[in-house]
Amino acid sequence: MLEKIVKILGWVVIGVSALIGILFFVQDAKTLETALEAMKDLPSDMKILEVEKTADAWGGLVLNASIVLFIICAVMAVGFAIYKFITDAIDNPKSAIKPAIALGAVALLVIISYSMASDAIRQFLGSDNFEITASTSKWVETSLYGMYILFGIAVVALIYTEVSRIWR
Known part of the structure; x- marks a missing residue:
């Protein structure tokens, strides 16, 4: 359906x-x-x-x-x-465990990224053309830190996968 x-x-x-x-x-x-x-x-x-x-x-x-x-x-x-x-x-309640863990991991990533982010408004070329608030700045920086963390995890996973193939 x-x-x-x-x-x-x-x-x-x-x-x-x-x-x-x-x-x-x-x-x-x-x-x-x-x-x-x-x-x-x-x-x-x-x-x-x-x-x-x-x-x-x-x-x-x-x-x-x-x-x-x-x-x-x-x-x-x-x-x-x-x-x-x-x-x-x-x-089937057991089937909900893995998605719940994934959702918790995403929530943890957002919390960590948000706690690392600053609400300082950066000055850059053309920044006076935008209405940037402290909240907007904090959420933009949160998303950047989140992407940095995910990129780092991807690189570590890639290296781990390649190194583990050598030892097999």
């Missing part, structure tokens, strides 16, 4: 994506042509600004639709994984 629902929702997402793509190229192509035709007699410096505005407006539909579809797919993936975990845990 769950597999049918997932398959149907997958086809719905593919259909919506195709529909948005078709609408983007069919409907907005004429708008783009009209806008480009209107600015052909402008001086080059003004033309550059107008082309940038037109391009931003033209690509906005696809970008926003992509973000919405990504969020829908991510929520569905996490939701179905949680549903599967709960139903398996109810049917």
Whole structure:
């Protein structure tokens, strides 16, 4: 039953994506042509600004639709994984041990990364163009530390695998 629902929702997402793509190229192509035709007699410096505005407006539909579809797919993936975990845990509690350990390991990784992260707002070229808060800075640094830790674990696991093959 769950597999049918997932398959149907997958086809719905593919259909919506195709529909948005078709609408983007069919409907907005004429708008783009009209806008480009209107600015052909402008001086080059003004033309550059107008082309940038037109391009931003033209690509906005696809970008926003992509973000919405990504969020829908991510929520569905996490939701179905949680549903599967709960139903398996109810049917066979021993099968829930490994996923629970993995979830605990991820939680531990986030806690360690968060405790290592600083909430200091870094200054870099172009940082004045963004609204960076202490909380945003801390979570960005948390994700960076998390990736560093995962990379380190991957390197250690790779080295261990290769060295253990030598001793066999």
